[in-house]
Amino acid sequence: MDFNSPDFEELYQSIILDHSRKPRNFGELPEASVTASGDNPSCGDAITLQLRFDPADAQKLAEVKFHGDGCSICMASASMMTTKIKGRTRNEAEALRGSFQSMLTLNHGSADEAAPPPPKELGDLRLLQGVRKFPQRIKCATLAWHALHQALSEDAAKRVTFDIEGKGQPAR
Amino acid sequence: MHQIDWAALRRDFPILNQDVHGRPLVYLDSAASAQRPLQVLDAITHYYEHDHANVHRGIHELSNRATAAYEAARTRTAQFLNAASADEIVFTRGTTESINLVASAWGGRHVKRGDVILLTELEHHANLLPWQMLAQRTGATLRYVPVLGDSGLLDLAQLDSLLTPEVKVFAFTHISNTMATINPVAELCRRAREVGATTLVDAAQSAGHHPLDVREIGCDFLVFSSHKILGPTGLGVLYGRAEKLDETPPWQTGGEMIVSVDWHQASFKPAPHRFEAGTPHIAGAVGLHAALDYLDNVGRQAIFEHDQALARHAYERLRELGGVRLLGPTDGNRAGLVSFLLDDAHAHDVVTMADVKFGLALRGGHHCNQPLHRKLGVRSSARASFYFYNTREEVDLLIDAVAEIQKFFCRGL
Numbered sequence: 001m002d003f004n005s006p007d008f009e010e011l012y013q014s015i016i017l018d019h020s021r022k023p024r025n026f027g028e029l030p031e032a033s034v035t036a037s038g039d040n041p042s043c044g045d046a047i048t049l050q051l052r053f054d055p056a057d058a059q060k061l062a063e064v065k066f067h068g069d070g071c072s073i074c075m076a077s078a079s080m081m082t083t084k085i086k087g088r089t090r091n092e093a094e095a096l097r098g099s100f101q102s103m104l105t106l107n108h109g110s111a112d113e114a115a116p117p118p119p120k121e122l123g124d125l126r127l128l129q130g131v132r133k134f135p136q137r138i139k140c141a142t143l144a145w146h147a148l149h150q151a152l153s154e155d156a157a158k159r160v161t162f163d164i165e166g167k168g169q170p171a172r
Numbered sequence: 173m174h175q176i177d178w179a180a181l182r183r184d185f186p187i188l189n190q191d192v193h194g195r196p197l198v199y200l201d202s203a204a205s206a207q208r209p210l211q212v213l214d215a216i217t218h219y220y221e222h223d224h225a226n227v228h229r230g231i232h233e234l235s236n237r238a239t240a241a242y243e244a245a246r247t248r249t250a251q252f253l254n255a256a257s258a259d260e261i262v263f264t265r266g267t268t269e270s271i272n273l274v275a276s277a278w279g280g281r282h283v284k285r286g287d288v289i290l291l292t293e294l295e296h297h298a299n300l301l302p303w304q305m306l307a308q309r310t311g312a313t314l315r316y317v318p319v320l321g322d323s324g325l326l327d328l329a330q331l332d333s334l335l336t337p338e339v340k341v342f343a344f345t346h347i348s349n350t351m352a353t354i355n356p357v358a359e360l361c362r363r364a365r366e367v368g369a370t371t372l373v374d375a376a377q378s379a380g381h382h383p384l385d386v387r388e389i390g391c392d393f394l395v396f397s398s399h400k401i402l403g404p405t406g407l408g409v410l411y412g413r414a415e416k417l418d419e420t421p422p423w424q425t426g427g428e429m430i431v432s433v434d435w436h437q438a439s440f441k442p443a444p445h446r447f448e449a450g451t452p453h454i455a456g457a458v459g460l461h462a463a464l465d466y467l468d469n470v471g472r473q474a475i476f477e478h479d480q481a482l483a484r485h486a487y488e489r490l491r492e493l494g495g496v497r498l499l500g501p502t503d504g505n506r507a508g509l510v511s512f513l514l515d516d517a518h519a520h521d522v523v524t525m526a527d528v529k530f531g532l533a534l535r536g537g538h539h540c541n542q543p544l545h546r547k548l549g550v551r552s553s554a555r556a557s558f559y560f561y562n563t564r565e566e567v568d569l570l571i572d573a574v575a576e577i578q579k580f581f582c583r584g585l
Contacts (some may be wrong), residue, residue, distance in 0.1 A: 011524070045552070
């Protein structure tokens with residue numbers, strides 16, 4: 001069987017599969033300061049992210065956990081995200097989110113498809129840049145990050161869209 | 173029965189003759205949308221090149237031709253369904269709009285607080301949400317005929333306790349788009365009649381794959397989409413028994429559907445034109461006409477048997493692979509599709525790898541069946557769906573692909 005497809009190999013690198021099979025910081029977080037969910041309505045993937053701020057420093061993410069179910073890209077992105085933001089400040093976490101989002105979507109679909117080199121501070125998360133070549137999967141990779149954004153937004157409660165159960169969903 | 177040259181039929185579908193990701197396309201997503209044969213494309217082109225104008229309005233030659241073509245499509249659709257009259261055929265934008273029309277207009281008039289709307293757990297969101305909205309608006313109650321786990325079969329033993337005289341409407345799918353279950357629609361309609369319930373059959377998955385006779389089924393409403401049965405997108409059919417359409421008030425209003433309009437009141441045409449406000453999808457109807465001719469030339473029973481044989485073959489071979497959870501009837505009495513989950517790979521990953529590595533077009537997700545997937549304890553499944561242009565070799569390629577996908581996602585374990 002011919003497996004010569006560089007884009008595909010890049011998408012499913014061993015580290016990504018490893019995170020998806022053995023997600024880090026997976027589970028429920030007792031005494032969470034904030035809980036936010038990300039749903040991908042087109043496929044049913046759902047991630048719940050829980051943050052606990054440092055009692056001594058309300059800016060600092062002392063503990064981060066997530067649970068839920070999704071494809072390998074979704075799970076790997078969530079797992080890698082938690083390892084990256086744990087111990088960081090709100091602002092640092094937001095900045096990482098911005099970098100990650102840009103890595104996947106900046107210049108996307110433009111004539112110049114060349115991706116800008118991803119910022120070093122993303123670390124292993126840079127491995128997910130390959131998702132760019134699979135436009136349908138970008139929302140898999142960003143699901144946990146949407147939940148993070150919601151959790152960090154002070155006005156999260158205001159930014160909801162209506163759904164049939166009257167339950168708030170993060171605005172996208 | 174005459175011998176059908178399936179390979180020759182396949183050549184009528186130019187889109188199938190292409191490579192994707194460097195491999196020959198294997199299109200196994202016809203349950204989402206089928207492809208179109210040249211005969212349909214030619215009919216649409218011919219219409220636009222020679223006959224197009226607005227319908228029912230002009231008295232010039234082209235308008236006459238367009239009107240004749242549009243109404244001929246209606247008559248052909250009535251014949252396709254064995255409806256009593258072309259007046260029982262309403263053209264809509266699709267299955268979804270057809271059901272919304274019935275739920276909003278008929279349901280809005282006839283369903284009251286305290287009434288029961290009976291559905292099944294197999295329903296596509298399109299045959300669930302319009303009724304859920306109606307229930308919320310009116311104070312009616314929703315009930316569901318349960319599904320017996322992974323078998324996809326309805327628990328009909330419970331029908332007696334569910335289908336009570338309070339049931340005003342019973343809406344159900346003919347063929348499940350996820351489980352491949354074939355429901356006993358005529359029997360369900362007969363039971364509904366006994367308690368005076370109005371029936372709606374969602375034939376989106378059956379119209380192009382199974383013989384269909386509305387008088388034999390005995391339904392009040394039946395709906396399907398053109399694009400799943402070789403016709404253009406953006407067109408759907410609502411069959412309504414004359415008596416039922418007569419008791420349905422107008423839904424969308426505007427041009428064409430009126431008898432007389434004054435500043436403060438209006439009167440409306442009888443069915444079906446009362447339900448077709450604005451300029452309809454004339455070219456779509458012309459394309460659908462050609463699609464129905466094509467399907468009946470092949471023969472719907474033959475198509476059903478062909479698709480079912482492929483689905484049975486796929487089911488058996490997937491079962492032999494191991495590590496695969498298969499949804500739907502286990503006894504081979506299934507329609508032409510198979511939904512499955514791999515123990516070691518998420519449906520999205522399966523679909524991406526099938527596409528990029530094997531040129532296979534599959535569906536992955538909840539197939540607009542979220543509550544059912546939740547009940548079965550799965551978030552998503554992969555689905556291969558078959559049509560008469562698919563071959564046994566393509567099914568074998570699917571199996572090879574699934575085996576390789578299993579290997580790939582198990583690597584290092």
